[in-house]
Amino acid sequence: MKTGRLFVISGPSGAGKGTICQRLASGTGGGEANSPVLSVSATTRAPRPGEKDGVSYHFVTDEEFRGMIDRRDFLEYAEVFGCFYGTPRRTIVRTLEEGRDVLLEIDVQGALQVKRNYPESILVFVLPPSIRDLKKRIEGRGSESAAQIAKRVGEATREIAEIGAYDYAVVNDDIAKTVAEIKEIMGGRHARMADGEAREIIARFNADAMGLG
Amino acid sequence: MKTGRLFVISGPSGAGKGTICQRLASGTGGGEANSPVLSVSATTRAPRPGEKDGVSYHFVTDEEFRGMIDRRDFLEYAEVFGCFYGTPRRTIVRTLEEGRDVLLEIDVQGALQVKRNYPESILVFVLPPSIRDLKKRIEGRGSESAAQIAKRVGEATREIAEIGAYDYAVVNDDIAKTVAEIKEIMGGRHARMADGEAREIIARFNADAMGLG
Numbered sequence: 001m002k003t004g005r006l007f008v009i010s011g012p013s014g015a016g017k018g019t020i021c022q023r024l025a026s027g028t029g030g031g032e033a034n035s036p037v038l039s040v041s042a043t044t045r046a047p048r049p050g051e052k053d054g055v056s057y058h059f060v061t062d063e064e065f066r067g068m069i070d071r072r073d074f075l076e077y078a079e080v081f082g083c084f085y086g087t088p089r090r091t092i093v094r095t096l097e098e099g100r101d102v103l104l105e106i107d108v109q110g111a112l113q114v115k116r117n118y119p120e121s122i123l124v125f126v127l128p129p130s131i132r133d134l135k136k137r138i139e140g141r142g143s144e145s146a147a148q149i150a151k152r153v154g155e156a157t158r159e160i161a162e163i164g165a166y167d168y169a170v171v172n173d174d175i176a177k178t179v180a181e182i183k184e185i186m187g188g189r190h191a192r193m194a195d196g197e198a199r200e201i202i203a204r205f206n207a208d209a210m211g212l213g
Numbered sequence: 214m215k216t217g218r219l220f221v222i223s224g225p226s227g228a229g230k231g232t233i234c235q236r237l238a239s240g241t242g243g244g245e246a247n248s249p250v251l252s253v254s255a256t257t258r259a260p261r262p263g264e265k266d267g268v269s270y271h272f273v274t275d276e277e278f279r280g281m282i283d284r285r286d287f288l289e290y291a292e293v294f295g296c297f298y299g300t301p302r303r304t305i306v307r308t309l310e311e312g313r314d315v316l317l318e319i320d321v322q323g324a325l326q327v328k329r330n331y332p333e334s335i336l337v338f339v340l341p342p343s344i345r346d347l348k349k350r351i352e353g354r355g356s357e358s359a360a361q362i363a364k365r366v367g368e369a370t371r372e373i374a375e376i377g378a379y380d381y382a383v384v385n386d387d388i389a390k391t392v393a394e395i396k397e398i399m400g401g402r403h404a405r406m407a408d409g410e411a412r413e414i415i416a417r418f419n420a421d422a423m424g425l426g
Binding site for chain 2 (some may be wrong): 012017058066112113124127130131132153154156157160161163164166167168170181184186187189190191192193197198199201205206208209211212
Protein backbone atom coordinates (compact mmCIF):
# COMPACT_ATOMS: atom_id res chain seq x y z
CA MET A 1 0.00 0.00 0.00
CA LYS A 2 1.12 3.52 -0.79
CA THR A 3 1.75 5.84 2.12
CA GLY A 4 -0.18 9.10 2.26
CA ARG A 5 1.28 12.56 1.73
CA LEU A 6 1.34 15.56 4.00
CA PHE A 7 -0.24 18.60 2.34
CA VAL A 8 0.40 21.89 4.08
CA ILE A 9 -2.28 24.47 3.26
CA SER A 10 -0.96 27.86 4.13
CA GLY A 11 -1.14 31.53 3.26
CA PRO A 12 -1.99 34.87 4.84
CA SER A 13 -4.82 35.34 7.29
CA GLY A 14 -8.01 36.05 5.34
CA ALA A 15 -7.00 34.07 2.23
CA GLY A 16 -9.51 31.35 3.12
CA LYS A 17 -7.27 28.41 4.06
CA GLY A 18 -9.50 27.34 6.97
CA THR A 19 -12.65 26.98 4.87
CA ILE A 20 -10.68 25.18 2.18
CA CYS A 21 -9.30 22.60 4.63
CA GLN A 22 -12.72 21.99 6.17
CA ARG A 23 -14.19 21.31 2.73
CA LEU A 24 -11.31 19.08 1.67
CA ALA A 25 -11.49 17.03 4.87
CA SER A 26 -15.27 16.66 4.77
CA GLY A 27 -14.73 14.76 1.54
CA THR A 28 -17.65 16.27 -0.36
CA GLY A 29 -17.40 15.01 -3.89
CA GLY A 30 -15.00 12.22 -2.96
CA GLY A 31 -15.34 8.97 -1.11
CA GLU A 32 -15.25 9.28 2.66
CA ALA A 33 -12.44 6.75 2.94
CA ASN A 34 -10.29 8.73 0.52
CA SER A 35 -10.79 12.13 2.09
CA PRO A 36 -7.73 13.55 3.82
CA VAL A 37 -7.39 13.73 7.58
CA LEU A 38 -7.01 17.12 9.27
CA SER A 39 -3.99 17.38 11.52
CA VAL A 40 -4.90 18.30 15.09
CA SER A 41 -2.47 20.56 16.95
CA ALA A 42 -1.36 20.12 20.52
CA THR A 43 -1.74 23.15 22.77
CA THR A 44 -1.17 24.17 26.37
CA ARG A 45 -3.99 26.69 26.35
CA ALA A 46 -7.20 25.85 28.24
CA PRO A 47 -10.13 24.44 26.24
CA ARG A 48 -12.84 26.97 25.40
CA PRO A 49 -16.51 26.05 25.79
CA GLY A 50 -17.48 23.50 23.15
CA GLU A 51 -13.90 22.50 22.26
CA LYS A 52 -13.29 18.76 22.43
CA ASP A 53 -9.93 17.21 23.28
CA GLY A 54 -8.53 15.40 20.23
CA VAL A 55 -10.89 17.20 17.83
CA SER A 56 -10.27 20.94 18.17
CA TYR A 57 -6.87 20.41 19.79
CA HIS A 58 -4.96 17.90 21.84
CA PHE A 59 -4.98 19.72 25.17
CA VAL A 60 -1.77 19.02 27.07
CA THR A 61 0.02 20.40 30.12
CA ASP A 62 3.11 22.60 29.90
CA GLU A 63 5.14 19.64 31.11
CA GLU A 64 3.77 17.29 28.48
CA PHE A 65 4.40 19.89 25.77
CA ARG A 66 8.00 20.37 26.93
CA GLY A 67 8.48 16.60 26.89
CA MET A 68 7.25 16.48 23.28
CA ILE A 69 9.71 19.24 22.33
CA ASP A 70 12.54 17.29 23.97
CA ARG A 71 11.58 14.10 22.08
CA ARG A 72 11.45 16.13 18.84
CA ASP A 73 7.83 15.15 18.50
CA PHE A 74 6.85 18.39 16.72
CA LEU A 75 7.06 19.26 13.03
CA GLU A 76 6.79 22.86 14.23
CA TYR A 77 5.71 24.69 17.35
CA ALA A 78 5.26 28.27 18.45
CA GLU A 79 4.39 30.30 21.52
CA VAL A 80 1.50 32.73 21.23
CA PHE A 81 0.52 34.94 24.21
CA GLY A 82 2.20 32.56 26.65
CA CYS A 83 0.55 29.41 25.30
CA PHE A 84 2.24 26.77 23.16
CA TYR A 85 0.88 25.32 19.94
CA GLY A 86 2.55 22.51 17.99
CA THR A 87 2.04 20.05 15.15
CA PRO A 88 2.66 16.52 16.47
CA ARG A 89 4.84 14.44 14.21
CA ARG A 90 3.83 11.02 15.48
CA THR A 91 0.10 11.13 14.78
CA ILE A 92 0.75 12.54 11.31
CA VAL A 93 3.28 9.84 10.44
CA ARG A 94 0.92 7.14 11.71
CA THR A 95 -1.91 8.44 9.49
CA LEU A 96 0.39 8.63 6.46
CA GLU A 97 1.49 5.06 7.06
CA GLU A 98 -2.14 3.99 6.97
CA GLY A 99 -2.15 5.30 3.38
CA ARG A 100 -4.20 8.41 4.11
CA ASP A 101 -3.27 11.99 3.23
CA VAL A 102 -2.97 14.56 6.00
CA LEU A 103 -3.98 18.21 5.67
CA LEU A 104 -2.25 20.76 7.83
CA GLU A 105 -3.64 24.30 7.94
CA ILE A 106 -0.96 26.63 9.18
CA ASP A 107 0.52 30.10 8.83
CA VAL A 108 3.50 30.76 6.57
CA GLN A 109 6.21 30.65 9.26
CA GLY A 110 4.83 27.33 10.51
CA ALA A 111 4.74 25.91 7.00
CA LEU A 112 8.39 26.78 6.43
CA GLN A 113 9.32 25.03 9.71
CA VAL A 114 7.34 21.94 8.69
CA LYS A 115 9.14 21.81 5.34
CA ARG A 116 12.51 21.93 7.11
CA ASN A 117 11.56 19.15 9.52
CA TYR A 118 9.66 17.04 7.00
CA PRO A 119 10.97 17.75 3.50
CA GLU A 120 8.53 15.29 1.87
CA SER A 121 5.66 17.63 2.80
CA ILE A 122 3.93 19.39 -0.07
CA LEU A 123 3.35 23.11 0.44
CA VAL A 124 0.34 24.83 -1.10
CA PHE A 125 0.11 28.61 -0.86
CA VAL A 126 -3.42 30.03 -0.86
CA LEU A 127 -3.29 33.53 -2.34
CA PRO A 128 -6.01 36.15 -2.19
CA PRO A 129 -6.95 37.53 -5.64
CA SER A 130 -5.28 40.81 -4.57
CA ILE A 131 -4.17 42.68 -1.46
CA ARG A 132 -7.12 45.01 -1.95
CA ASP A 133 -9.42 41.98 -1.88
CA LEU A 134 -7.71 40.56 1.21
CA LYS A 135 -8.18 43.89 3.00
CA LYS A 136 -11.89 43.84 2.12
CA ARG A 137 -12.28 40.30 3.46
CA ILE A 138 -10.65 41.19 6.78
CA GLU A 139 -12.74 44.36 7.02
CA GLY A 140 -15.82 42.25 6.28
CA ARG A 141 -15.23 40.21 9.43
CA GLY A 142 -15.82 43.43 11.35
CA SER A 143 -13.67 42.23 14.24
CA GLU A 144 -10.57 44.36 13.80
CA SER A 145 -9.59 48.00 14.06
CA ALA A 146 -8.19 49.99 11.12
CA ALA A 147 -4.71 49.76 12.68
CA GLN A 148 -5.00 45.98 13.07
CA ILE A 149 -6.17 45.63 9.47
CA ALA A 150 -3.21 47.72 8.23
CA LYS A 151 -0.92 45.45 10.25
CA ARG A 152 -2.46 42.31 8.73
CA VAL A 153 -2.03 43.67 5.20
CA GLY A 154 1.65 44.34 5.93
CA GLU A 155 2.02 40.79 7.30
CA ALA A 156 0.33 39.32 4.24
CA THR A 157 2.80 41.05 1.91
CA ARG A 158 5.74 39.73 3.94
CA GLU A 159 4.22 36.24 3.96
CA ILE A 160 3.70 36.25 0.20
CA ALA A 161 7.40 37.06 -0.13
CA GLU A 162 8.08 33.49 1.14
CA ILE A 163 6.11 31.85 -1.69
CA GLY A 164 9.30 30.70 -3.43
CA ALA A 165 9.65 27.92 -0.82
CA TYR A 166 6.24 26.52 -1.78
CA ASP A 167 5.42 23.78 -4.27
CA TYR A 168 2.06 25.09 -5.46
CA ALA A 169 0.20 28.38 -5.58
CA VAL A 170 -3.57 28.73 -5.93
CA VAL A 171 -5.51 31.96 -6.15
CA ASN A 172 -8.64 31.70 -4.02
CA ASP A 173 -11.08 33.80 -6.04
CA ASP A 174 -13.81 31.16 -5.86
CA ILE A 175 -13.92 28.66 -3.00
CA ALA A 176 -15.40 25.75 -5.01
CA LYS A 177 -12.85 26.22 -7.80
CA THR A 178 -9.98 26.46 -5.32
CA VAL A 179 -11.06 23.29 -3.50
CA ALA A 180 -11.31 21.46 -6.85
CA GLU A 181 -7.83 22.71 -7.79
CA ILE A 182 -6.28 21.49 -4.55
CA LYS A 183 -8.03 18.12 -4.98
CA GLU A 184 -6.35 17.83 -8.37
CA ILE A 185 -2.99 18.69 -6.83
CA MET A 186 -3.54 16.01 -4.18
CA GLY A 187 -4.74 13.42 -6.69
CA GLY A 188 -1.86 14.05 -9.07
CA ARG A 189 0.73 13.68 -6.32
CA HIS A 190 -0.14 10.03 -5.84
CA ALA A 191 1.20 9.09 -9.24
CA ARG A 192 4.33 11.09 -8.54
CA MET A 193 7.19 8.75 -7.82
CA ALA A 194 8.77 9.06 -4.39
CA ASP A 195 12.45 8.41 -3.76
CA GLY A 196 13.28 4.75 -4.27
CA GLU A 197 9.93 3.99 -5.87
CA ALA A 198 11.41 3.66 -9.36
CA ARG A 199 13.81 1.03 -8.05
CA GLU A 200 10.93 -0.93 -6.49
CA ILE A 201 8.93 -0.85 -9.73
CA ILE A 202 11.91 -2.05 -11.77
CA ALA A 203 12.62 -4.89 -9.32
CA ARG A 204 8.98 -5.96 -9.35
CA PHE A 205 8.75 -6.11 -13.14
CA ASN A 206 12.11 -7.85 -13.42
CA ALA A 207 10.95 -10.55 -11.03
CA ASP A 208 7.74 -10.77 -13.00
CA ALA A 209 9.60 -11.21 -16.31
CA MET A 210 11.84 -13.87 -14.74
CA GLY A 211 8.75 -15.73 -13.60
CA LEU A 212 7.58 -15.92 -17.21
CA GLY A 213 10.99 -17.20 -18.36
CA MET B 214 -2.16 33.95 -19.36
CA LYS B 215 -0.38 30.82 -18.21
CA THR B 216 1.50 28.84 -20.81
CA GLY B 217 0.57 25.20 -21.30
CA ARG B 218 2.68 22.20 -20.30
CA LEU B 219 4.06 19.39 -22.39
CA PHE B 220 2.97 16.00 -21.06
CA VAL B 221 4.83 13.03 -22.48
CA ILE B 222 2.79 9.83 -22.25
CA SER B 223 5.10 6.93 -22.66
CA GLY B 224 5.68 3.31 -21.77
CA PRO B 225 6.11 -0.08 -23.38
CA SER B 226 4.16 -1.19 -26.41
CA GLY B 227 0.89 -2.74 -25.25
CA ALA B 228 0.60 -0.67 -22.07
CA GLY B 229 -2.25 1.34 -23.61
CA LYS B 230 -0.68 4.78 -24.09
CA GLY B 231 -2.36 5.32 -27.50
CA THR B 232 -5.90 4.80 -26.22
CA ILE B 233 -5.15 6.96 -23.17
CA CYS B 234 -3.94 9.88 -25.32
CA GLN B 235 -6.93 9.65 -27.65
CA ARG B 236 -9.30 9.82 -24.68
CA LEU B 237 -7.43 12.68 -23.04
CA ALA B 238 -7.36 14.72 -26.25
CA SER B 239 -11.01 14.10 -27.10
CA GLY B 240 -11.77 16.00 -23.90
CA THR B 241 -14.58 13.74 -22.72
CA GLY B 242 -15.52 14.86 -19.26
CA GLY B 243 -13.77 18.20 -19.63
CA GLY B 244 -14.44 21.35 -21.62
CA GLU B 245 -13.40 21.15 -25.26
CA ALA B 246 -11.35 24.33 -24.95
CA ASN B 247 -9.40 22.89 -22.04
CA SER B 248 -8.63 19.53 -23.58
CA PRO B 249 -4.99 19.00 -24.47
CA VAL B 250 -3.72 19.03 -28.02
CA LEU B 251 -2.09 15.89 -29.45
CA SER B 252 1.34 16.49 -30.90
CA VAL B 253 1.56 15.47 -34.56
CA SER B 254 4.86 13.97 -35.72
CA ALA B 255 6.65 14.79 -38.94
CA THR B 256 7.61 11.83 -41.10
CA THR B 257 9.25 11.09 -44.43
CA ARG B 258 7.23 7.93 -44.99
CA ALA B 259 4.47 7.96 -47.61
CA PRO B 260 0.90 8.52 -46.42
CA ARG B 261 -1.21 5.35 -46.16
CA PRO B 262 -4.78 5.32 -47.45
CA GLY B 263 -6.96 7.45 -45.19
CA GLU B 264 -4.08 9.30 -43.52
CA LYS B 265 -4.43 13.08 -43.66
CA ASP B 266 -1.50 15.46 -43.74
CA GLY B 267 -1.37 17.48 -40.53
CA VAL B 268 -3.68 15.08 -38.69
CA SER B 269 -2.05 11.64 -38.73
CA TYR B 270 1.38 13.07 -39.51
CA HIS B 271 3.03 16.03 -41.14
CA PHE B 272 4.26 14.37 -44.32
CA VAL B 273 7.54 15.93 -45.43
CA THR B 274 10.31 15.16 -47.90
CA ASP B 275 13.71 13.81 -46.87
CA GLU B 276 15.16 17.24 -47.65
CA GLU B 277 12.62 19.07 -45.53
CA PHE B 278 13.25 16.65 -42.67
CA ARG B 279 17.02 17.14 -42.91
CA GLY B 280 16.48 20.93 -42.89
CA MET B 281 14.44 20.59 -39.70
CA ILE B 282 17.22 18.53 -38.10
CA ASP B 283 19.76 21.23 -39.06
CA ARG B 284 17.59 23.97 -37.56
CA ARG B 285 17.23 21.88 -34.38
CA ASP B 286 13.50 21.89 -34.95
CA PHE B 287 12.99 18.48 -33.34
CA LEU B 288 12.53 17.59 -29.69
CA GLU B 289 13.49 14.06 -30.80
CA TYR B 290 13.69 12.11 -34.00
CA ALA B 291 14.45 8.56 -35.08
CA GLU B 292 14.89 6.47 -38.18
CA VAL B 293 12.73 3.36 -38.51
CA PHE B 294 13.08 1.06 -41.54
CA GLY B 295 14.64 3.86 -43.60
CA CYS B 296 11.96 6.44 -42.79
CA PHE B 297 12.35 9.36 -40.41
CA TYR B 298 9.93 10.33 -37.66
CA GLY B 299 10.31 13.41 -35.48
CA THR B 300 8.54 15.58 -32.91
CA PRO B 301 8.52 19.19 -34.16
CA ARG B 302 9.49 21.69 -31.50
CA ARG B 303 7.97 24.77 -33.08
CA THR B 304 4.33 23.67 -33.30
CA ILE B 305 4.48 22.38 -29.74
CA VAL B 306 5.95 25.61 -28.37
CA ARG B 307 3.34 27.66 -30.26
CA THR B 308 0.50 25.60 -28.74
CA LEU B 309 1.98 25.92 -25.25
CA GLU B 310 2.24 29.68 -25.70
CA GLU B 311 -1.46 29.75 -26.50
CA GLY B 312 -1.99 28.39 -22.99
CA ARG B 313 -2.94 24.87 -24.07
CA ASP B 314 -1.36 21.65 -22.89
CA VAL B 315 0.25 19.31 -25.40
CA LEU B 316 0.16 15.52 -25.20
CA LEU B 317 2.96 13.56 -26.78
CA GLU B 318 2.59 9.80 -27.12
CA ILE B 319 6.01 8.27 -27.62
CA ASP B 320 8.20 5.28 -26.79
CA VAL B 321 10.61 5.35 -23.88
CA GLN B 322 13.77 6.23 -25.84
CA GLY B 323 11.92 9.12 -27.50
CA ALA B 324 10.62 10.36 -24.17
CA LEU B 325 14.14 10.45 -22.71
CA GLN B 326 15.33 12.47 -25.72
CA VAL B 327 12.44 14.92 -25.32
CA LYS B 328 13.30 15.41 -21.63
CA ARG B 329 16.91 16.21 -22.56
CA ASN B 330 15.88 18.73 -25.23
CA TYR B 331 12.95 20.21 -23.29
CA PRO B 332 13.52 19.76 -19.56
CA GLU B 333 10.21 21.45 -18.67
CA SER B 334 8.35 18.48 -20.15
CA ILE B 335 6.50 16.24 -17.70
CA LEU B 336 7.04 12.52 -18.21
CA VAL B 337 4.30 10.03 -17.39
CA PHE B 338 5.12 6.33 -17.55
CA VAL B 339 2.16 4.06 -18.33
CA LEU B 340 2.83 0.66 -16.75
CA PRO B 341 0.97 -2.57 -17.45
CA PRO B 342 -0.36 -4.26 -14.28
CA SER B 343 2.30 -6.94 -14.82
CA ILE B 344 4.56 -8.37 -17.51
CA ARG B 345 2.26 -11.38 -17.65
CA ASP B 346 -0.65 -9.05 -18.38
CA LEU B 347 1.35 -7.16 -21.03
CA LYS B 348 2.16 -10.44 -22.75
CA LYS B 349 -1.53 -11.38 -22.77
CA ARG B 350 -2.49 -8.02 -24.30
CA ILE B 351 0.06 -8.35 -27.11
CA GLU B 352 -1.04 -11.95 -27.71
CA GLY B 353 -4.63 -10.73 -27.80
CA ARG B 354 -3.85 -8.52 -30.80
CA GLY B 355 -3.11 -11.73 -32.67
CA SER B 356 -0.74 -9.91 -35.01
CA GLU B 357 2.62 -11.16 -33.77
CA SER B 358 4.53 -14.42 -33.67
CA ALA B 359 5.65 -16.08 -30.43
CA ALA B 360 9.23 -14.92 -31.11
CA GLN B 361 8.09 -11.33 -31.69
CA ILE B 362 6.04 -11.42 -28.49
CA ALA B 363 9.04 -12.69 -26.51
CA LYS B 364 11.12 -9.86 -28.00
CA ARG B 365 8.51 -7.26 -27.00
CA VAL B 366 8.40 -8.58 -23.44
CA GLY B 367 12.18 -8.25 -23.24
CA GLU B 368 11.97 -4.70 -24.61
CA ALA B 369 9.28 -3.81 -22.08
CA THR B 370 11.48 -4.92 -19.18
CA ARG B 371 14.38 -2.82 -20.49
CA GLU B 372 12.06 0.16 -20.99
CA ILE B 373 10.67 -0.10 -17.46
CA ALA B 374 14.28 0.05 -16.23
CA GLU B 375 14.30 3.72 -17.41
CA ILE B 376 11.37 4.71 -15.20
CA GLY B 377 13.64 6.60 -12.80
CA ALA B 378 13.87 9.44 -15.34
CA TYR B 379 10.09 9.89 -15.26
CA ASP B 380 8.03 12.25 -13.13
CA TYR B 381 4.93 10.09 -12.73
CA ALA B 382 4.00 6.42 -12.95
CA VAL B 383 0.48 5.13 -13.50
CA VAL B 384 -0.56 1.48 -13.64
CA ASN B 385 -3.05 1.00 -16.46
CA ASP B 386 -5.27 -1.72 -15.02
CA ASP B 387 -8.47 0.14 -15.93
CA ILE B 388 -8.53 2.61 -18.80
CA ALA B 389 -11.14 4.99 -17.32
CA LYS B 390 -9.31 5.09 -13.98
CA THR B 391 -5.97 5.68 -15.70
CA VAL B 392 -7.36 8.52 -17.84
CA ALA B 393 -8.85 10.12 -14.70
CA GLU B 394 -5.51 9.78 -12.91
CA ILE B 395 -3.58 11.46 -15.73
CA LYS B 396 -6.19 14.24 -15.85
CA GLU B 397 -5.50 14.86 -12.18
CA ILE B 398 -1.77 14.93 -12.84
CA MET B 399 -2.33 17.46 -15.63
CA GLY B 400 -4.72 19.58 -13.57
CA GLY B 401 -2.45 19.65 -10.54
CA ARG B 402 0.56 20.74 -12.59
CA HIS B 403 -1.07 24.07 -13.39
CA ALA B 404 -0.88 25.21 -9.80
CA ARG B 405 2.74 24.10 -9.64
CA MET B 406 5.00 27.10 -9.72
CA ALA B 407 7.38 27.31 -12.66
CA ASP B 408 10.81 28.91 -12.42
CA GLY B 409 10.54 32.64 -11.83
CA GLU B 410 6.82 32.48 -11.11
CA ALA B 411 7.29 33.05 -7.38
CA ARG B 412 9.17 36.26 -8.15
CA GLU B 413 6.35 37.47 -10.41
CA ILE B 414 3.73 36.77 -7.75
CA ILE B 415 5.72 38.63 -5.09
CA ALA B 416 6.24 41.64 -7.39
CA ARG B 417 2.54 41.75 -8.27
CA PHE B 418 1.38 41.69 -4.65
CA ASN B 419 4.01 44.22 -3.60
CA ALA B 420 2.82 46.63 -6.30
CA ASP B 421 -0.73 45.95 -5.14
CA ALA B 422 0.11 46.73 -1.50
CA MET B 423 1.91 49.95 -2.54
CA GLY B 424 -1.18 51.01 -4.44
CA LEU B 425 -3.20 50.75 -1.22
CA GLY B 426 -0.61 52.76 0.75
